[in-house]
Amino acid sequence: MELFSSDRQSTANSSPLADRMRPRTLDEFVGQDHAIAPGRLLRRAIEADQLSSVIFAGPPGTGKTTLARIIANTTRAHFITINAVLAGIKEIRAAIETAQDRAAKHKQRTILFVDEVHRFNKSQQDALLPWVENGTVILIGATTENPYFEVNKALVSRSRIFQLKPLGDRDLYRIAEQALSDPERGYGKLKVQVEPDALAHLVNVANGDARSLLNALELAVETTSPDRRGVVHITLAVAEESIQQRAVLYDKEGDAHFDTISAFIKSVRGSDPDAALYWLARMVYAGEDPRFILRRLSILASEDVGLADPNAVVVVNACAQAFDRVGMPEGRYHLAQATLYLATAPKSNSLMGFFDALAAVEKEREADVPSHLKDSNRDRQGFGHGAGYLYPHAYREHWVAQQYLPAFLQGQVFYQPSAQGFEGKIQAAVMRRREAQLAAMVSDSQIAPVEILTFSPSARQSQRWLQRTLSQVGEQLASICDRVFELAQPQRHHVILDVNASGGLLVWEALRHAPEGGVYAVVRNEQQAKAIQEQAEKLPHLMRPVTVAATLVELPNKLASIAPNVFFDSIVGRNALANELDKAAVVQQLLQLLQPSGVLVLAETVTRHTQRLYRLFDAARLDAKLYERLAAAEEEIYANPADPMVNWDVEDLRLALKAVGVTVKITLEHYPTQLYVSSDLLNRWFSANAALTKRPAYVEYLSRYLSAPEISLVRAEFERSLLNRTVGWSSTVAFVKAIPC
Template identity: 70%
Template structure:
């Protein structure tokens, strides 16, 4: 029986379609998806180390989901079982689990269960699989064309790492064609095929990112084209057009493409881009979307995003929808396009969203009684005074009078924010002016009950509050720097990040959170920092830990020689260049390790803009002579041409990046932080320096010993234990090729 099975398998492999024969067998043969299996990415490291956890591959057809699973089967030491959710049921799942238990018990061997089209499993089938994934009996690898967050059991998704595969780009598809033409065993390497450039461009374009569709078309073209007298099979543009006549539009009215396309359409309308709006509309109409659904979404947008900027929008779109119902298709496409163009070009305002702010206030606030003057006076005006004090607007000029209509707890609350677009621009000033008058009436007590007077007492002493503020502001400022760097860098989950100054962990841990399917390399300068970082990372799974590089930035190229193929999507640093003397060399070495579309994002404190200590005291504390000498001594610190640590400014920084052939954007932000002047800090300023001169060492270049002593005494007398405003500036730098 095994002999016949083997023969049948050989026949299947030789007679299989080209797309099946050309399926890659190793990671090096795999084309595309560098964002998840490129050098240094988490998935590639996990496959090579045979340390896989449960995975779900999600993406459109022909992007390599099943192929990746088969590569894993060829690479792993685990037992590999493959089933298709369309054909399999609970019985097949139980058989696979039984095999996995046997392999685990008898041979201590792990089992990987690959489930193709995993979203086709119903709830009971997915529930049958869940406990065995949870206890590690099987490692699940699922493949699906549908969004797993919607179509796959939430418990399975929560125990799996999701990898999204993207349609192959033009270069990837051309590489797939070349592989098929050159492979003598599985492709057409034994044939002489002349593929015209126009033909391959057409095949690649119409394949629409689907390698399987591309290979099927190539196979049809080759197999149906006879060879000429020289044995050459010519594939011209006309042959290619016959082989793949129409682009297959990926569109499932219940799937992601449906929701993603309507989302792109609505966002194009909201963004006032008529060209994009027409394109996405055409995509939907071409794929057979129900025009009534499109009209329904446009009616929503006419209120949500146009609103009072063009109050007729709802009426116009509704009229187009009624016209469509009357004329039908295909002529109904005219009112469909008319409504689209109208919404794309009309002024926009989302001021109606103020309703949801009001709704949130209703949910958040304690329900209050209707103010007395707004209550119904018809029933009990004489008994309870309901309606008493109400001012009838029509009795006043312009049919308006300033009085309060909100409950007492919400006086002054603003929900409606008129835009400066279209019709709302005309009423914006009117609304603002009337609010100002209402505010004045509130102060005067007109048309509103007087509020209750409340008292409160602070819970902390002045000293405690200052201390808390000092401590929190330092941490807050670092957090703001971190957040600003990641906002500028915009890393994606699969990116590789290098942290240039990871001693504090400020950027490293955030990077690990941002790129769970990528990787983080952390450069530290000392052994203590390296050990501390590794100890903190030991609680993470091995593949999720940062790769720690103990090196100065000058020696970083040597430290990275162990990883010759690694190129980083983002290189980040906080005060990374501050202490480096040879910045041009360091910058050039970093550029060599950037991806072509990578970025270098830094936050650097500018020394020349740092707080001057002599400004912390009032000038009258010094004699005029001493103050002038002190200013000269301190300013000389930041103008010393022989000290590259402190003598640079933004212009030098910009020139440095331009010299490295980088496009750079530098934004300077002034900072102000409350700090407490402690005895320890004063000691640091006035004791002799170790690796670098201290503040006192610089003063001795201009002041006598007695003058330096006087300065210290004044600082101690007037600054010790005081909280001062410490000013500075940070340059946020983003550079790319």
């Protein structure tokens, strides 16, 4: 029952290259940074040996079993593995008995790894559920299917879900280089030379699957004889023989089926013939049943075209009958004709565009379906599929500028309408829509929401505590907090840095947004750090923020000492720059702590725009010249170039940030509120306190323009007009969003 036994290790040299090169530690693991990069919750849980039940979902070759091996090598818990294809109720019971025995005799936890967990039937999953629920075993499930409809809902609700994505080209190059250079497990002892175009071919056709890449590399090396110098030379021809055709991940009962047909239907409904042909080509190339496609088109002909073109149903039915008579491969013409007819409404005879799209599928690396086009019926809450999709019928003329192609193909043209017949009438409309889509893409006004890659069940106690804590802040602060996170758009797996966490406002909201990531809270001294830590004691240990006591100047070195290699997806802060004289330099330093795709969002009160006290009462109550000097004295507060709180305005900050090479967007929000003027507040305004606060008090500025008797007159007027009254007060906050260029 032990998957990772010593017998397996002893035969490593005879194992396939893909098995030999499996990472043994998290540092060797390549890819999936959203789940296991330094600072992420999963990595911290593995390193601290505090793992709770998890399910790894993703295509083959993305590292699900490898992560389980790494956990097995690092945990102090007893580790059991079973394969759902081969195991049944008997094996589940045996694993539970072992777990109970370990807990009773050795006080040891048990981790149960179930490979291909979706293969368990309902009764088998039900048999496992109570033991996961009561903590007898900690479940690690691995599945290539969507866990939200292939795994028992009760198991899903008690597990954190980590979606593993196909590896990028950079990751695959790193894996190939490791295999070629490792002298023990790879080919480091051999003289292997791989031509750049040969390696590029292997990486491209592997299509994000590390196992496929290593299998092809092994076949190329093992079947190529060394030359006279002992060099194994891998040419493009050898690479092409080793991995001849792209493996397309397409299960007719799984995610790829539902997501791709969803993207296809949305593209046809959205009157985008280019995207419609692309998704049609994806389905045909992957072996989807053409009759299923024609059935969906027949439905769409009535559902989304209807009486706008009564011939739509006639044409689709004629195409379906023609397909039944002709069959494949020539029947692809009829599929393309039905698709183009519905996508453009009038009949189209420009069918060769389909083969342009098919050629793109054959030549280009397979792209994932953009998240907003995926089927939202089953897992919108978990993975965010379908979020951000713009429903065309809700817009004027039943069309909206929206991208339906994958990111790397946006702007690609497959369909070229001719000027013949009815097609000539639609030519202008097609071109106009393409121009609108291109304009939206260039202006960055329409960006598809990112896909949610992790999920965890709601910890009710923690959520209640966070909600209660957040509800105690004022309406204005809550609004500022919401705006910050609206701009930052954090994901559940993100690592977030709050650079001014003394009040805790953004810290607790960050914890709600990133339950599978991590939150670092920067405070100015140990006393503030202790306050945050005491508040966080009600949260589970792994969910608590990491507090860092440092100034912003000290921050990079402090982080390097306590959290090396941690870079942040979002850096947020409220009034973080208030006491920084050179704000641009501090921002530039903070940007170095970001991930390449990270974002810095700050909410900075623009003190220059703060409510003036002299405007709170009627000017006619004072002598005109006295009122004029009062105003001049107060305005001097906001004109001090040596005071970092007032020595800047929005445009100053914008220009300074552009000068350090960042893309910056600053928006102003005005917040009207109410202020109760108490006797304590008046005393604070009219008491000298520079020695305590290191800043001149209001009365000290007045003394530069007014005599002592005049100050007494002003105070008396303040008391008559304002004391024990509520007055209107306005403040202005600049929301700064900076992205590294």
